[in-house]
Amino acid sequence: MKPETILETQALTMRFGGLTAVGNFSAAITRGSIVxxxxxxxxxxxxxxxxxxxxxTPTQGKVIFQGREITGKKPYLVCKSGIARTFQNIRLFKNETVLENVMIGCHLRQKTTWWHALFSLPASLREEKAIKEKSLDLLEVVGLRDLAGEKSTSLPYGAQRRLEIARALAxxxxxxxxxxxxxxMNPNETRDLMAFIRQIRDRFRLTILxxxxxxxxVMGICEHIWVLDYGETIAEGSPDQIKADPKVIEAYLGEEAVQSA
Ligand SMILES: Nc1ncnc2c1ncn2[C@@H]1O[C@H](COP(=O)(O)OP(=O)(O)OP(=O)(O)O)[C@@H](O)[C@H]1O
Ligand SMILES: [Mg+2]
Incomplete structure (x- = not known):
C-alpha cells in the first residue's frame, strides 16, 4: 500500500518585516511516522x-491536513481538526492542578455546554465524570497519576513536559x-522520553513531528528529517542521509553532535 500523506505544507513562508523567518517550506509527512x-x-x-x-498566519503557502486546507485557521480550530502541540517554553495553567491541566485539554471535545453545567444537568455531570476518568488515564500513561492533585508548577521540569504532552493527547x-x-532533561529522562514517544505513537495511532x-x-527516533537554516530547507532525508550531508555539517559547524549521533 502506498504510504498516505497526513500533513502537507506547500511553500510555507513567514516574513516578519524584512526578515524571512521561513521561506518555501514544503514537506509531506507520512501517516504514522515520527519525523x-x-x-x-x-x-x-x-x-x-x-x-x-x-x-x-503564513505570509504565503498552504497547510493541508488529511486532504483539507487549514491554512490560517485559528489555533482552536486547527486543534479541533486533530492537530495538537507542545511549546518550546512550557505553557501550563499555573494555578491549576496536574489533573485540571489535562481536563482542560479534554474540554475541546466536550458536547454539553456551560448552561448544562450551570443547572448540573445529568448529561453534563456524566460528561464531566468521563472527562475526569479519561484525564486520569492519560496521567497514568505519562506516569503522573500519583501527582494528579499537585499544582502543575510544583512538578520538576521533565514532568512538566510530560504533563504538556498529556494535555495535548487529551x-x-x-x-x-x-x-x-x-x-x-537529563540523559536518563531523555532515554525514557524516546521510548515514550514511540509508545504514544503506537498506542494513540499518532503521527509525530x-x-x-x-x-x-532526532537520529534515534525519526524516520525522516527536514533541516532548516536561516529559514531555508537545506536538506531532507533519512537520519543517515542527513548525517552525511555536507550542507548540514556546514550549518552545524562547530557542533560535532550531528556526526557523532
Ligand atoms: N513573532 C515574531 N516577530 C518577529 N520575528 C520573529 C517572530 N517569531 C520568530 N521570529 C524570528 O524568526 C526567526 C526564526 O525564529 P524561530 O523561533 O522559528 O527559530 P527556531 O528555529 O525555533 O530557533 P530555536 O532553536 O532558538 O528555538 C528568528 O530570527 C526569530 O527572531
Ligand atoms: Mg524554536
Missing amino acids: GLIGPNGAGKTTCFNMITGFY TDPAFLLLDEPAAG LIEHDMKV
Whole structure:
C-alpha cells in the first residue's frame, strides 16, 4: 500500500518585516511516522510549528491536513481538526492542578455546554465524570497519576513536559507536534522520553513531528528529517542521509553532535 500523506505544507513562508523567518517550506509527512525538524538556533523551526498550528498566519503557502486546507485557521480550530502541540517554553495553567491541566485539554471535545453545567444537568455531570476518568488515564500513561492533585508548577521540569504532552493527547489528536521535548532533561529522562514517544505513537495511532536539538533523540527516533537554516530547507532525508550531508555539517559547524549521533 502506498504510504498516505497526513500533513502537507506547500511553500510555507513567514516574513516578519524584512526578515524571512521561513521561506518555501514544503514537506509531506507520512501517516504514522515520527519525523523531525532540525536546524541551528533561529533557523525557523518554531515558526513552522506556529504556521501549521494557526498561531501565525503564513505570509504565503498552504497547510493541508488529511486532504483539507487549514491554512490560517485559528489555533482552536486547527486543534479541533486533530492537530495538537507542545511549546518550546512550557505553557501550563499555573494555578491549576496536574489533573485540571489535562481536563482542560479534554474540554475541546466536550458536547454539553456551560448552561448544562450551570443547572448540573445529568448529561453534563456524566460528561464531566468521563472527562475526569479519561484525564486520569492519560496521567497514568505519562506516569503522573500519583501527582494528579499537585499544582502543575510544583512538578520538576521533565514532568512538566510530560504533563504538556498529556494535555495535548487529551484533545484526541491524529497529529502531534513536539517543540524540543527533551530540552532540560537529563540523559536518563531523555532515554525514557524516546521510548515514550514511540509508545504514544503506537498506542494513540499518532503521527509525530518533533523539533529537537538533541541529535541522539532526532537520529534515534525519526524516520525522516527536514533541516532548516536561516529559514531555508537545506536538506531532507533519512537520519543517515542527513548525517552525511555536507550542507548540514556546514550549518552545524562547530557542533560535532550531528556526526557523532
Ligand atoms: N513573532 C515574531 N516577530 C518577529 N520575528 C520573529 C517572530 N517569531 C520568530 N521570529 C524570528 O524568526 C526567526 C526564526 O525564529 P524561530 O523561533 O522559528 O527559530 P527556531 O528555529 O525555533 O530557533 P530555536 O532553536 O532558538 O528555538 C528568528 O530570527 C526569530 O527572531
Ligand atoms: Mg524554536
